[in-house]
Amino acid sequence: MSKNQNIPYRIYLPEDMIPKQWYNLRADMKELPAPMLNPGTMKPIKLEELTPIFCEELAKQELDTTTQYIDIPQGIIDFYKMFRPAPLIRAYCLEEELGTPAKIYYKFEGNNTSGSHKLNTAIAQAYYAKEQGIERLTTETGAGQWGTALSMACSYYKLPLIVYMVKTSFEQKPYRKSVIETFGADIIPSPSDTTKAGRAILEKFPGTGGSLGCAISEAVEVALSTPGTRYVLGSVLDHVLLHQSIIGLESKAAMEMYDEYPDIVIGCAGGGSNLGGLIAPFMKDKIQGKADTQFIAVEPASCPSLTRGKYAYDFGDTGKITPLMKMYTLGCEFLPAAEHSGGLRYHGMSSALSKLYDDGYLQARAVEQTKVFKSAVDFARIEGLLPAPESSHAIHVAIEEALKCKESGEEKTILFGLTGTGYFDMTAYDSFHRGDMSDYIPTEEELQQGFDQLPQID
Amino acid sequence: MSKNQNIPYRIYLPEDMIPKQWYNLRADMKELPAPMLNPGTMKPIKLEELTPIFCEELAKQELDTTTQYIDIPQGIIDFYKMFRPAPLIRAYCLEEELGTPAKIYYKFEGNNTSGSHKLNTAIAQAYYAKEQGIERLTTETGAGQWGTALSMACSYYKLPLIVYMVKTSFEQKPYRKSVIETFGADIIPSPSDTTKAGRAILEKFPGTGGSLGCAISEAVEVALSTPGTRYVLGSVLDHVLLHQSIIGLESKAAMEMYDEYPDIVIGCAGGGSNLGGLIAPFMKDKIQGKADTQFIAVEPASCPSLTRGKYAYDFGDTGKITPLMKMYTLGCEFLPAAEHSGGLRYHGMSSALSKLYDDGYLQARAVEQTKVFKSAVDFARIEGLLPAPESSHAIHVAIEEALKCKESGEEKTILFGLTGTGYFDMTAYDSFHRGDMSDYIPTEEELQQGFDQLPQID
Numbered sequence: 001m002s003k004n005q006n007i008p009y010r011i012y013l014p015e016d017m018i019p020k021q022w023y024n025l026r027a028d029m030k031e032l033p034a035p036m037l038n039p040g041t042m043k044p045i046k047l048e049e050l051t052p053i054f055c056e057e058l059a060k061q062e063l064d065t066t067t068q069y070i071d072i073p074q075g076i077i078d079f080y081k082m083f084r085p086a087p088l089i090r091a092y093c094l095e096e097e098l099g100t101p102a103k104i105y106y107k108f109e110g111n112n113t114s115g116s117h118k119l120n121t122a123i124a125q126a127y128y129a130k131e132q133g134i135e136r137l138t139t140e141t142g143a144g145q146w147g148t149a150l151s152m153a154c155s156y157y158k159l160p161l162i163v164y165m166v167k168t169s170f171e172q173k174p175y176r177k178s179v180i181e182t183f184g185a186d187i188i189p190s191p192s193d194t195t196k197a198g199r200a201i202l203e204k205f206p207g208t209g210g211s212l213g214c215a216i217s218e219a220v221e222v223a224l225s226t227p228g229t230r231y232v233l234g235s236v237l238d239h240v241l242l243h244q245s246i247i248g249l250e251s252k253a254a255m256e257m258y259d260e261y262p263d264i265v266i267g268c269a270g271g272g273s274n275l276g277g278l279i280a281p282f283m284k285d286k287i288q289g290k291a292d293t294q295f296i297a298v299e300p301a302s303c304p305s306l307t308r309g310k311y312a313y314d315f316g317d318t319g320k321i322t323p324l325m326k327m328y329t330l331g332c333e334f335l336p337a338a339e340h341s342g343g344l345r346y347h348g349m350s351s352a353l354s355k356l357y358d359d360g361y362l363q364a365r366a367v368e369q370t371k372v373f374k375s376a377v378d379f380a381r382i383e384g385l386l387p388a389p390e391s392s393h394a395i396h397v398a399i400e401e402a403l404k405c406k407e408s409g410e411e412k413t414i415l416f417g418l419t420g421t422g423y424f425d426m427t428a429y430d431s432f433h434r435g436d437m438s439d440y441i442p443t444e445e446e447l448q449q450g451f452d453q454l455p456q457i458d
Numbered sequence: 459m460s461k462n463q464n465i466p467y468r469i470y471l472p473e474d475m476i477p478k479q480w481y482n483l484r485a486d487m488k489e490l491p492a493p494m495l496n497p498g499t500m501k502p503i504k505l506e507e508l509t510p511i512f513c514e515e516l517a518k519q520e521l522d523t524t525t526q527y528i529d530i531p532q533g534i535i536d537f538y539k540m541f542r543p544a545p546l547i548r549a550y551c552l553e554e555e556l557g558t559p560a561k562i563y564y565k566f567e568g569n570n571t572s573g574s575h576k577l578n579t580a581i582a583q584a585y586y587a588k589e590q591g592i593e594r595l596t597t598e599t600g601a602g603q604w605g606t607a608l609s610m611a612c613s614y615y616k617l618p619l620i621v622y623m624v625k626t627s628f629e630q631k632p633y634r635k636s637v638i639e640t641f642g643a644d645i646i647p648s649p650s651d652t653t654k655a656g657r658a659i660l661e662k663f664p665g666t667g668g669s670l671g672c673a674i675s676e677a678v679e680v681a682l683s684t685p686g687t688r689y690v691l692g693s694v695l696d697h698v699l700l701h702q703s704i705i706g707l708e709s710k711a712a713m714e715m716y717d718e719y720p721d722i723v724i725g726c727a728g729g730g731s732n733l734g735g736l737i738a739p740f741m742k743d744k745i746q747g748k749a750d751t752q753f754i755a756v757e758p759a760s761c762p763s764l765t766r767g768k769y770a771y772d773f774g775d776t777g778k779i780t781p782l783m784k785m786y787t788l789g790c791e792f793l794p795a796a797e798h799s800g801g802l803r804y805h806g807m808s809s810a811l812s813k814l815y816d817d818g819y820l821q822a823r824a825v826e827q828t829k830v831f832k833s834a835v836d837f838a839r840i841e842g843l844l845p846a847p848e849s850s851h852a853i854h855v856a857i858e859e860a861l862k863c864k865e866s867g868e869e870k871t872i873l874f875g876l877t878g879t880g881y882f883d884m885t886a887y888d889s890f891h892r893g894d895m896s897d898y899i900p901t902e903e904e905l906q907q908g909f910d911q912l913p914q915i916d
Contacts, residue, residue, distance in 0.1 A: 007541040008473035015466035081467040155839040178884035277493040381613040426636035
C-alpha cells in the first residue's frame, strides 16, 4: 500500500457536491442514435404516443436530444441525500494482490438498501409520476434490483406498484420478493396468466423461465389497460441513462479532487443504464477530443447482444408491443439461458450505447459466468465486498486489464462500475462453490433463429 | 425537512479521523466490574489462564482495567479504511413522519459486507492471532453477523476458521452459510456431534435449536483441544467492547462537528458489545459529571437478561467450561425461544454493562418482537434502509422516545446505534408479513429454573 497514500480508500464527496443536473450525452454525440419508431406507422415516435405508457416528464426526457444538462428537482435531490454521494473506492488491496502498477478505482453504487445503482432512476421516475398525479406504476424486474429500488421509491412517495419479476430470478431469489413486499409492492412471477402477453408467451414457450423482454410486455400491457397507471423501466431507455449520469458525474468530480483521470472505463452491460451513466461525462471528453479513454462494455457470453448481435430495429419486449428501437439485439424473441446475472439477461442494448459501439467509441467483451464468479469470489476476499454477479463482469475485465498493465509495466488508471452487492445472489454463489455452475454460449443457429424474427425495415 | 438544513443527512468523517486508539471505559468507571473468576479456584483469573483460550494480546486487553486509551495497530487501521469511518445519519425523514421536535441520529454500522458492527472487532482479533502465529481460529455465531465478519477478517489474513452457528439461525438463514463459505470458513450447526459439549447438550435437550451459550462451549472446546488454535468471541467480553468503542468515538466526533450532543443514547443489547462501544465516550462524560445523558439498553422480551435476570456470577457458556463472570444473567442453561433476533439470544450481559446497570448509569427496556418488526418495517419505508431485527430493537425505543418528545414538546437529541442490515433476515420479515410471528415471554417459573442452576458463590 505504498502508492498514493494521500488518496483515501473511499472518497466521499460532500453532500453539497451531489450533482444538481443530469448530463444528457446525446446532446454532445456527433451523430444521434436512430430515433425510436412507431411500429404501426414506421415514423419517429411522438411525445403523445409515449405519454399513455410513460409519465409525461420522462417521455419528454426520452425524446430530448439537445439539452445538455437537465435540472434535478429538489425533491429528488432530497432523496439522493439518503444514499448519495456514493463512494469512489481505490482498490489498494486488489492492486497489491495483483502486483499491478495500474491504479484501480471503482464507483460503488451498492451502498443503499436496494443494493444497486437502480435507485438513482427509480426515485426520479416515482417522483415524476407522483407530481403528475399518477395513481399506480407497473414495471418488470430481472435480478430483482430494479424491483427493489422502485419499491423503495414508491414506498417513499406512497405510490402503489406492481412488479413483474422474471420467473427464473423469482425462484432463485425468494428473499428479493420478501424485500419488495416489505416496501409494500405487489410482485408477480413472469410470464404469468394475468396478462394477454404472458398467456401468449406461456402458450408458445411452456415452462420458460421468462426474460426481461417477457416481463416488460406484461407490465406495459397492464399500464396501457388500467386507468391512472403508467409503466416505468429500469434500463435501456435514454431517460434512464440520463438519470444514471449521476454515477459518472460524481466519479469524475471525485477523481478530479485527486488529479486523476481514467485511461480505461469498464462497466457491465445488460440494458446499458449503469454503463451509459458511468461513461457519460468521460465520453463527452472523448467525443470532444479532450481525452482518449478506452471504454469497455462487459456482457455475459450467454446473452451477447453487443459482441454477437445485429445492429437493427427491434422491439424492446418479447410481446412486441413497445416502439421499435435501433440497437444491437439478439432478437426480441431470444430467450437467454438461466444465466445467474439476471440483470444482464436482455436481448438488446440501449440505442445510445449501440450507436457509440457502432461508431467505434465503445468496445465490448463477453465473459463466461464461471470466470465471472471466480473473479467475484477473489474480489470479495481481497476487497472485503461481496459483489453482485452483474457487477462482477466489470470486476473480471478490470482484473484482466490490470494484469495486462503488470505485463506491460503501464501505470494505467482503471475505473470500473461496481453496480451492486450480491447478498441476494447466494444461490448462484452456492452453485459456483459446489462446482456445478456451467457456461452456456448460444450457437450460431440459435442466434440466427433470433435474427430471423427481427422486424423487416426498409 | 426545515430543521438544521446545515447538518447533512449522512456525516462521513474524513479517513484521517478514524480513531487511532480505542477507549477503555473500565479505566474511568468509579467502581470496577467484579473480576472474572476461575471456577476451579474461585480466584480472579490470571493472564496465563486465559492465553490457552485467547490470543495473548486479547487476553491482556481483557484484563486491562487501567489503560484509558489503547493504540490501534496500523494493520487494523488499514483494514478499517476499507469500511470506516461509518456514517452518522440524521433521520430527517423519520423526524418528519413522526412530527417530533426531537433530533434523531443513528450511527450506521451496516455499511460493509458483513452487514454489521462485528467487523470492528473481527479484524482486530484476526490481526492479533496472525501476529502471534496462531494457525486456526474457532468461534460461534448467532444471527450469523459475527461469523460473516470473522470469516471476512480471516480471509483477509488467510487464517483458517471454524464457525459454530446456532442451529436455529443456521436453518433460518441458509444464505449466511453461503456468505461465510464464500470467505472460505468452515461452518457447523450447533449443537453438533463434533464436540463433547455438543453431544452432552444434545443428550440433555434433544431437538434443541441451540443457543449462543451452546455454540460457545463447542468452539472453546475445539480451541482448547487443538494445537495452534485459539477461540475468539464476538461480544460480551471487555476486549470486544474495547474494539467497539470506535463506534462511540466516531459518533462523538461526528456530532461535535455540528455542536451536537445526545440527551439519550439507545442501543440493542445481546451480549452488549455494540451498546458498550456506542456509549463508551458518552458514559465517560456522565461518570465524570460532564453530561447527564440517559442510556437505554434494549433487549428482547424473550431473553430479558437485564430487565428480569439476576446479577450473579455465571458461566459464559451452556457447557460450563468458561471462566465465571459477574453479570445480569438468566442462567447459563437458559435456552431462549427461537426469537428471530438471533444475535440477542444470549443468557447473560457484558459484566461492564451489568455493573453500569446495577449502579444506575444505564437503563434497560425489553420489547416483544412483533413490536420490533413493526418498527423495522416502518423505518425501512421511511428512511429507505432495511434494518437487522437486532438493530430494530433500538429503532423501536428511539421512536418511542421521539414520540414522548412530541407529547412533551422537548427538543431532545436522540442517538441510537443501527448495528446492521436485515438482508439475511427475510425469513423473519416474511413471518411478520404473514402475521404468524408470535411473542414469547418466559414465565416466572421458567426463569426460576434458570436461576436455580446458577453456581453457588459465597
